[in-house]
Amino acid sequence: MFSTSNTLLYADKLTDFNMPMPHIYACHLSDQLIQFTGPDKKSYLHGQITQDVNLLTNDALLWAGQCDAKGKLWSILRLFNFQDDYFAITSKDEIENALAEFKKYAVFAKVDIEQNKNHQLVGLFGDDLSAVLSELEIILPTENNSTIDFKFGKAIKLDNNRLILCIDKKAQLPSCITLLESEQKWQSLSILAGEPKLNNQAIAEYVPQMVNLQAIGGISFKKGCYKGQETVARMKFLGKNKRAMYILEANTNKPFEATEVEQQLGENWRRAGKLIQTSFDIDTNRAYALAIMPNDLALDTLLRTKQENPISIEIKPLPYSLIEE
Template sequence: MDWQKDFAPIQLASTDSLPELAIAPLTTWGAITLIGDDKKSYLQGQVTCDVVTLDEQSSTFGAHCDAKGKVWSVFRLFHHNGGYAMFQPKSLIDKELAELKKYAIFSKVEFAHSDEIALGVMGSNATALVDSLSEETGDVRRVEGGSAVKIDDQRWLLLVTEASAQQIVAQSNASKVSEDLWTLHDIQSGTPLLNAEQQIEHIPQAINVQAVDGISFKKGCYTGQETVARAKYRGMNKRALFIVQGNADKNIDDNAELERAVGENWRSAGKLLASYRFTDNAALALVVLPNNLDDDVQLRLKDQPESSWTIAALPYSLQDDE
């Protein structure tokens, strides 16, 4: 994979504009693929999203839970190469794949950990680049070697063969950046995320899967449905995913712990799921917190006690409209 050596972290201050077109290999992300006659019905009985109604030009968030409603994986699901792909952090895939396969012996469905390359295309010109790769116009498009999936107005995911990835990068005039920039976009958009350390710790609503239309409350049964439905209709969920902002004088460790002020004391609030630190030491992160905290609660990093953090606004509502 020598072609990936040219990608480097982008040096961004918190006041800088983002590149109009950037591309990054998403090396910590991967996909589970599934094919077979029963792929739709089998997956429908496993995950929170409605697989049956997902058309070939759309993608959806979803979660896969254990019997108690705790999340093995949060993913983006889309049609891919005649089957489906579940795009998610690589660190989740081994356990997630084992859980998905548990009852597959009774169905005509095959799961695999894809060896395809994930490329993140970012910036105001991202859609123009994808338009040059495909004549299709949907939010999920077939391209040479795989699929292009719209994430938001500034981002597309390309899940393609390594040969196609190399060709796309070579022919593009995009800035070659590391996936840190993708992480920044994920944080700013409040993307539901999970990592291996927090598998089977949260129900889907605690990581805002319902807020991004990743839970269908009208579909049939699936693993963990009782807990997910109870959290909605009985108001039993007490946590949510938040964007937090502050400062950090040094790099932020993976799974760094955030503390909240309680009077004159500090108590553990939660471990970060993702973080981004700008060159001027401003920082952003995603963290699951109690959903009844005051908006002006004081927060800090446990290992950087001089830091000062606050809760920032999410780009979507956590209020239940139904």
């Protein structure tokens, strides 16, 4: 169990995600861990995902997609190396299908694939993390999407203000951290960073480029074969992909209830796309979402949720480019 002297829910209000955060916050993440062990783990994993596993060094964090034979995503993964094993972070909605698909052909290789329940994932965020980094004896690398071993486990740097800690369940967090009872603020920050994640309705619905996986380095177009490769390659080289993932924000006093988004065409409203992740910040009355919509949609397009009493939505700029080299 974790212990901290500041176990308050949203102890001090963050009025805006762009404003300085005076405290260091943490929350338990609902994301899950898949662990790959055995002498064939590298070659087996390499043939199952969109990423080049040869790039998975001890200090790297790599995005990857796990596809079915048609190139549709079973899961979106963040890969890292810890104690000579490979670990994949995926959402609680994705893990069941991800594990089943990974294990389907594992009987033909010397690899064990299991959900890791000995460690847990903690999201750590704040404007200045130096106090907790010093207490945990973590010296972060300069690069984002990097990892480092420390005395309690693995620290994963997403950016200067956000870390994921993969630590033993019995490890204690320093008292300088305010532990939140909800991960909604963390989810909002993740959405604003354009980090893709699938909900139940999105599993096996989209090819990797539709969730911007190519824009965050999650697809290798130079590696060998993997499930769904033909579709993924066709999307790139023949320009077949017509959809992308967008960041949405709404000023509202309630969370999104919808699963779909509509756009205004003249005096009418037409379906624009589906929501794959949502979050709600009770302090700022803002709802956030990731949505899959046409990739030529203008940022000033008028949008609303498809629900009773629709909510008007604004498209936020992505923090990365979708233009492929």
